[in-house]
Every structure is written in C-alpha cells, then in structure tokens.
Amino acid sequence: MANIAIMGFGTVGAGVAKVLEMNGASMAARLEEPLHLKYILDVRDFDQSPYADRMIKDFSIIENDPEVEVVVETIGGKGVALDFTRRCLQAGKHVVTSNKELVATHGKELLAIARARNVNYLFEASVGGGIPLLRPMYECLAANEIEEIIGILNGTTNYILTRMVQDEIAFSTALQEAQGMGYAERDPAADVEGLDACRKICILSDLAFGREVLPDEVSTEGISGIHLKDVDIAAAAGYRIKLLGRAIRLPEGRQTAYVAPHLVREDCPLAGVDGVFNAVMLRGNAVGDVLFYGRGAGDLPTASAVLSDVMDAIAHRSKRRNLDWSQSAQMVSASELPMSWYLRGAFSAGDARAVCGPVTLLGDGAVITPPMTAAKAREAAEKLGAAAMLHVL
C-alpha cells in the first residue's frame, strides 16, 4: 500500500481526492497495490467534508510520518508551497505538483534536492492540465532532439480570442464574459498579459533543452492590445490570432523563448484549437511535428495528470526520473530572429513594398512582411505609421 498526502484542498486538490475515489480500484490494479489518501493539509476548516477525518492543519505531521511516500502539492504560488516542497523532498518523499509558478521559478533547486535524496519531483499537471505533454516529450520523444515547441498554453486567453473571432466582440467584452463563466480570474492579468503562458513555455523549454530558462528571460506580450479589427482582417485572409508560447533551439547551443499573439494560418493544426482548449506542437528532428490537444485546466483533467505522476512515483520508487536543467541557457532574444510580421495602417501597398520589400496584401490596409527582426519591423511600422503590428507564425 502506498500512502499519499494532499497539501492544499482547493479546486485541483479536491479534484485529486475525487479522481482517487472514482478510479482508485483500477489504479490499484495497474499499480498492483492500493493507494491510500492519508492526510489532506489545508488551513481552512472542512468539518462537513467526507474527508474531515484526514484533514490536518499542521504540515509537520506529513513531514514526520515515514509512511507518507508521495505528497501532492496543490497549494500554488511560491510561498509556503516552496517551503513545504523543499521539506518533503528533504524528508525523502516524492512530490507531485500542478504548481507552474513554483516549477518555472524554483524547479532547478527542487530537482537538485530530489536528486540528492533519490526521490522524484514530478509536475505533468503544471503544463496543459490533463494533456499528456511533459512525459511524452521526455520519454516518448527521447530519441529526438526537440527543435521547437509552439503552444496554446492558456485556456482563458484562447477562450477570449475564440469569442472575438466567432462573435465579433471586443476584447474587453469577451474578457467580462470569460470572467462571468468562471474561466478568467477577477484579476486577469496573469492570464491576459501572458505570464501564465510564459511560465509554461519556461517549463517546456527547461525539459526539452535541459537548461534553465526563467520567466524573466522570456519576452512576454499578452492579448489585451488585440483589436477586433485585426482579428477580422486576419480571419478574412485565412488566419486566426492565437497567443503562442514558443521555444526554439538555435545553432551553437543557443536558444530562445517568447510569448506573443501570432497570426496562424488556418491550415495549421493550432489554428483550429478553440475555446478553453490547449495544444502543444513539438518538432523533433526524427519524428517531425506532433501535436497534443485537450483541456488545459479544470479540476478532473488536472487531477488526472497529478495522479498519473503519483502512480509513476510509486512505480519508480527505487528509480528516480532523470529530469534536470541545472545548466543555464544561452538565451538569444527572440527579437533577433527574422520573422514575418502583420502590419496594418493607412499606408498604400506601394509604400509597404518600398519599406518592407515583397509584402503579402491581406486587404483593409494590412500586409504580411517578409522575414525581418523585430527591430527592423518596428522601424518599418514607424515609417509607415502602422496602427497594429503582430507576429506571424
């Protein structure tokens, strides 16, 4: 029997308890041993909960109980979650988390403690909710060099962009609606300004390239500046606007990562990813492009990913997963890479060609430029008096 504890009984933590109850029998059959939820740590009172008998408020009970093998951290943030995770790992317990902020900022340190104590620190649920992503990448694509990762990593912003294009409503209206549906937080900055996507592309990049990339190193642009007019022009020309996180392997051990809204051609599989769904496309040097798609959030999908890690930790009690990004990345700013740009303004096709070279006309005073750096594109936008400038995938 394997004893587990949950720290933080919010949406995801409660989802973990629920899925454990729902599917515990089949999980035990697969593991060839039962899972027992011994403790749930939360500062709040849950006297009426069916789990009242195992609710605790004192972390040291978990820390000091040698029977607890795996601890699920669904507290979130990097305050107490960091302290408790460190102490659990130091106490020789496997830790499984959905906490993307903690993994993105302190993953290197926590993996080093896990390595020293020969336990696992696993975080499949931190990116893409229930979609199998991290383990397929480091296990199933282990025979590849990953060359590029492109992801729709935030369901809230994707919901807003989908509503803008499908119902021709402005960003602010779509945001209010997303808040009403419970998809967006009251303070939506972490989602709409791209920070959530940034943390997730950091984790994907860390694992794919084996080098630490911190959120501060990743240029991040959200969707609050997207005009309905550009959504419409793009749609009429066969493009969708999507907030993408990208990480790219560059020659000579260098790499880049950034988050920004992009025009995506309709025939790209990412263009059809609508609503709160997430999708990640990986390009491997042997496998080519593979895409993973599903619900990027929600209590049960995220709990599904947490519990697959719990099962993995138990199945690999004696054999630690070899996850590591202890080296620093040689980051190149994404603005140095030549890319195509969408520019819209009151300029003529002739002006655009004179300034940018052979552009593609989209109509309504919008063009797509040939590849150029962000600096060149900004210069061109200024010369042309462009009112909008966006990345093109």
Place this chain on the structure above:
Amino acid sequence: MANIAIMGFGTVGAGVAKVLEMNGASMAARLEEPLHLKYILDVRDFDQSPYADRMIKDFSIIENDPEVEVVVETIGGKGVALDFTRRCLQAGKHVVTSNKELVATHGKELLAIARARNVNYLFEASVGGGIPLLRPMYECLAANEIEEIIGILNGTTNYILTRMVQDEIAFSTALQEAQGMGYAERDPAADVEGLDACRKICILSDLAFGREVLPDEVSTEGISGIHLKDVDIAAAAGYRIKLLGRAIRLPEGRQTAYVAPHLVREDCPLAGVDGVFNAVMLRGNAVGDVLFYGRGAGDLPTASAVLSDVMDAIAHRSKRRNLDWSQSAQMVSASELPMSWYLRGAFSAGDARAVCGPVTLLGDGAVITPPMTAAKAREAAEKLGAAAMLHVL
C-alpha cells in the same frame, strides 16, 4: 553500454540505424550510458552499406549473444518475426517492434513470455508511427478509465480521402496517385479495406481495456466503396468523411470495436486531420478528450518511436512494464449500438421522416438519421432504396 540488434533492415530498420547515428549522443546523455548497434540481421546482402561490418544472416548469433540486451524487430508479418521474437524473449532479451500485425494477433502470447522472463515487449511504433500514443495512454492517463478511442489510423486512406475532398477526384484516381507517391502499396488491400486500421484499433483496445481483441472480432469496412458524390454532399453540409477505428467501453465489462468510414463534423478536431497524418482521440473519465496528432508512418518518425522504446527497455532493465491483455474481451458487435447514419438516395424528405423519424436534411437527397442500430438502418435504407449508407460520428 547497452548492446542492441536490429532484425530486418528495410525502411524502418534502416531508419532506426539512421536515428541512432543522428541522435545517439543525446540519447546516451539522457540514458547515462551509450547505445551500441552490435548486429543487423537481414537475409539480403548489404556489402556496400556503412553497416556491412555488423550485418549478419544467422539469427542464432543474436539469440546466443548474452551481450545483446535489446532486439529491434522490424521484419514485419507473423512468420519468421514471430519465431525470432519468441526466441529473443525466451533468451531474456527485451524486444521492441513496429510490427502491428504481430502485436495485434500474437501480443498476448508474446507479453506472457516477456512476463515469465521478466523482460519487456514494447511496440509504441506499431500504432501511429512516431506519435506518442501507447505510453501516454497507459502511463499519463493511468489515473483514468479510458471510455472511448477514435482514431484516424491509416495514412494512405486518409491521404486518398483528403485528395477526394480537396480536388474532387474519384477514389480510383486518388488511389493511383497515392501509389505513384509511394504512400500506397501496389496491393493496397490492407490499407484501403481497413485491415491496417483494424490491427491498430485492436492494439489500442487491448492496452486501454486490458483484454484481448483479435482482428477477426472487429467488423471492418474500408473506403473503396466511397463515392465522390457523398464526399461532396458531406463537405457542403460541413462534414468530412474519415476512415475511423473506434473502440468503446460498454457497461458491465463489455466492449466493442469496429473500423468504418464516418461523416465527421468539421468542428471535431479529427475532421481537420489531412493527408498522411494520423490522429487518435482518447476519452478518459477524468481528463475528458485528448488528441494526439502527427505522422503515422515514415522511416524516421517510426524509428523515433522504436528508439524511445529501446531507451525505455534499458532504463527499465530491472522493472518490467506491466502490459497485459491476457483476459478475453466480452465483445458486443458494433452493429448493436445505436448510431446516426447518412443515407442518400432518390427519396423525399417526407419518405425519410416516415421511415427513420426526425432526420436532418443535408441536401442532394441525403439525410442523417436519428440514432438506430445498423440492422434498423439497413432496413430503412432498403425501404427508401438508398444508394449510400455511412456511419456518422
């Protein structure tokens, strides 16, 4: 150092050698030990090959060499491949294969030998080429009960159907073109009659539900009877026609599986999977729908999957993967499940309603019926004198 051998130096076998050369260094770093390709077994002569020094024709050299830990079987079929696989497993060697026919028909027996000898028999490459599918299903979704699997599992037929809809050419023309491009075999029956997809849905079902389903038990219909007219009517009404393999968990321990062309609504992610690409949608009771997409064939993508299994076998030398479908499935014929049907013929909407109940009109004398069993639908089609009858997803 881990010594491996390849049996069968055709497209996939040569791809394995190539990817090993391309990515061997990074694979060794991840595994923390190098991989060494010690033998390549093939009956043909490869004197001019850069691998000439390790080409052998006598299987017993591999069988009797205790240094060979992992054997890659890329011979195909169930003749000599079956014999050699049995003997490798019995000799205590891990076997990794892309041979879907062998896994679908003899997987149960081979897994039993592997279990008895405490080695792995792994076959990620047998379904979906390079797309990570099987391991994400049994590992990352291990906390789920899989309820349904729907897959576009054969690239050749998907290429043909894509050409039919995009370029309005008939089945026979599209098939000839696929043969010209090297996507379809000279004898295309295994692809176009659905047998290849059938083997793959068997393997997915075996793993997802843990019970053996043999190809003979799976009703299989290919695409050679698809008329361009129906492709056109479907497209105009917002549907694509796709050859799908489906496996469904039913109440009381029962299950079903079948392969048939289906009308798929354009807003379903499977509808946008075009050309030689494959995609599989899994429905888990916690995670909901997740979709995996990528190249379902090709030397390097398939080799990528083979080598991820090789790495897994080595990383799990001492801990066998717990794969098992030794119990028999309680199969229900798919024809007993109520489904919606596409019917086309020279009948009126009123006739269709009188016979089938509240139908959806697609135009051009085609309707979609409310859910009914295949027997009822065939009866209705006969009464109406329908010229075409297809599943609707």
